[in-house]
Amino acid sequence: QQPVQSPQAVILREGEDAVINCSSSKALYSVHWYRQKHGEAPVFLMILLKGGEQKGHEKISASFNEKKQQSSLYLTASQLSYSGTYFCAYREVTSGTYKYIFGTGTRLKVLA
Amino acid sequence: SQTIHQWPATLVQPVGSPLSLECTVEGTSNPNLYWYRQAAGRGLQLLFYSVGIGQISSEVPQNLSASRPQDRQFILSSKKLLLSDSGFYLCAWSTGEAFFGQGTRLTVV
Incomplete structure (x- = not known):
């Protein structure tokens, strides 16, 4: 039920690019992406609502293949501030409301 | 604008002691509220969610309980803590996307 992310961890040099993948065994109607810095709460990055949709946030963008x-x-062109753990999540409708199921996470470390 | 407050930020409790973590939301009404737990280096596990006062849904049967005495207040409790209850507890609210409080780092010793 939990989305699986790959890779589990990645180390980059500043300026390098990275791709984080999220795969679900359940049908997805939307995908949410979050970034969590060490010791802090996750912060919402973006939501993708439609199949094939692409969105961007600074030099961070995402695609969604429904x-x-x-x-x-x-x-793209990673910065030191991009370091953290990235989570995808989907919203599951249940009992007249919805809950968020988070992926396994990808730890990203950007080195100077 | 909406804000979410969670306290305390850190907590060290002995095994067998009770627990009460509080979360309040400002600037919105009738939000969906959630409690998540994160073990060290791990993902986010949904514990409880609530759509309104007194309405609690439990995801994982365990040593914890939740209550929502007011529209914008969500409380996580335990009568007797276990070592395995240690972790980073996060409260979140949602009317579309989920937004998190700053979290409580609980260490049970």
């Missing part, structure tokens, strides 16, 4: 039940997060 048919494949997959989403990818693209980090």
Whole structure:
């Protein structure tokens, strides 16, 4: 039920690019991406609502393939501030409301 | 604007002691509220969620309970803590996307 993310961890040099993948065994109608810095709460980055949708946030963008039940997060020209753990999440409708199911997480470390 | 307050920020409690963590939301009404737990280096596990006063849904049967005595207040409790209850507890609210409080780092010793 929990989305699986890959890779589990990645180390980059400043300026390098990275891709984080999120795959679900359940049908996805939206995908949310969060970043959590060490010792802090997760911070919302973006939501993708439609199959095939792509969105951008600074040099971070994402795509969502509804048919494949997959989403990818693209980090371009990474900065030191991008370090942290990235989570995808989907919203599951249940009993007239919804709950958020988070992925396994990807730890990203950007080195100077 | 909406804000979410969670306290305390850190807590060290002995095994067998009770627990009460509080979360309040400002600037919105009738939010969905959530409690998550995160073990060290791990992902976010949903513990409880609530759609309104007195309405609590439990995701994982365990040593914890939750209550929502007021619209914008969500409380996580335990009568007797276990070592395995240690972790980072996060409260979140949502009317679309989930927004998190700053978290409580609980260490049970």
